[in-house]
Amino acid sequence: MSDKEKINTEEKILDAAKEVFTEEGKAGAKMQMIADRAGINKSLLHYYYRSKDKLFAAVFKFAFGKMASKIFTIFKSDDDFFTQLERFVENYLSILLKNPFIPMFILGELNKKHNNIAAELILKSDVNIDSFADIVQKEIQKGTIKKDIQAKNLIINILALCIFPVIAKPIIEPVVFNNKTDAYKNYIKNRKDEIVEIVYNMIKV
């Protein structure tokens, strides 16, 4: 019995749904595709997740939880600010490398006009920038970073530098790295030091 056969049906469905929804989008994904990928009958999907919407919501919840919920927790440690930033980038990139499908999955759905599920989950989530803004303010008072640094700009810039290379892979790999997959992978792996240095140059006094 292989590893995949050991896990239960519900889990198999969710894994298959993650893949298919990401590859095809919500509308493009067909319940039959997901069933085939999970190695089960289509009716079983409706047995475990009553509708396509429900199944999609389950996948979205997983993805959004991974990327957003614990985004600012690192900044509650006792490390100095620069170490915290470095650990944040490292942590975030690590999640991205393990789940490169997540950012495009989330952004793709959030950019749709009618997204009942996605908008709800964002409001419900406890993602809050205020505590991070407080920390930045304290660093400014301590004189460790530039006086005009704004927490909002800082976090957006960091996320941009982390996430963009992942979602733009299908255009970066051919145009910048001449379709050499290894070159792209290597680039992503070395990205942490690059980002940390940029951020350091951004904020240091």
Add this chain to the structure above:
Amino acid sequence: MSDKEKINTEEKILDAAKEVFTEEGKAGAKMQMIADRAGINKSLLHYYYRSKDKLFAAVFKFAFGKMASKIFTIFKSDDDFFTQLERFVENYLSILLKNPFIPMFILGELNKKHNNIAAELILKSDVNIDSFADIVQKEIQKGTIKKDIQAKNLIINILALCIFPVIAKPIIEPVVFNNKTDAYKNYIKNRKDEIVEIVYNMIKV
């Protein structure tokens, strides 16, 4: 007769298709939606663009051409490197502000598994990083920028800082700006100076 009624049918269809494909994705967009949005009969879509694939390809070609084809032309001017960079960012942000739908439209489709049209168009395009790499190399030799600057990193970082805030709007606006649309718009407008300064700090010796 309103402005929209004056333009010809083909143009009306293309405009409607841009909107609907962006809002719903290729699979999610229905030919009937596009027809309704254009204020015409569904059969007319097939009269002007024989199939959904053809119509989608037309929209993709427009979007990709806008964002990618003239991406490196600014660096062929006689201005000094820093001025070129500043003008590049300004130019790119201006296109993004006028066509905020484009990045998500392109990336959304490129990240799908089966995208015959999109991948073709990238290969056909004359987007080439080599000339930009040459310019960067010369600046290094002149001693105007850091010795370890890599053209590939530089252009990806600039694009990330320009594009990410646009595609992540539906998450930035509620989480960072408490759903205040004006605050977000203001942020985007002031983005040029922010990016230019980051890039300056990134590369200056």
Add this chain to the structure above:
DNA sequence: TCTACCTTTGACCGATTAGTTAAACCAAAT
């Protein structure tokens, strides 16, 4: 007016798809 050509329309078709249903399967408890 007649003709020729381009444009527009409504009715229709075949294929696909999400979801239903009733029956079969299977393991554990009685």
Add this chain to the structure above:
DNA sequence: ATTTGGTTTAACTAATCGGTCAAAGGTAGA
């Protein structure tokens, strides 16, 4: 052995969607 409960399946349905077609509308030139 029988029952009970959760699990799995094949067959089916109703609705939707991309695309076709034949006919009608409109317009400019002969």
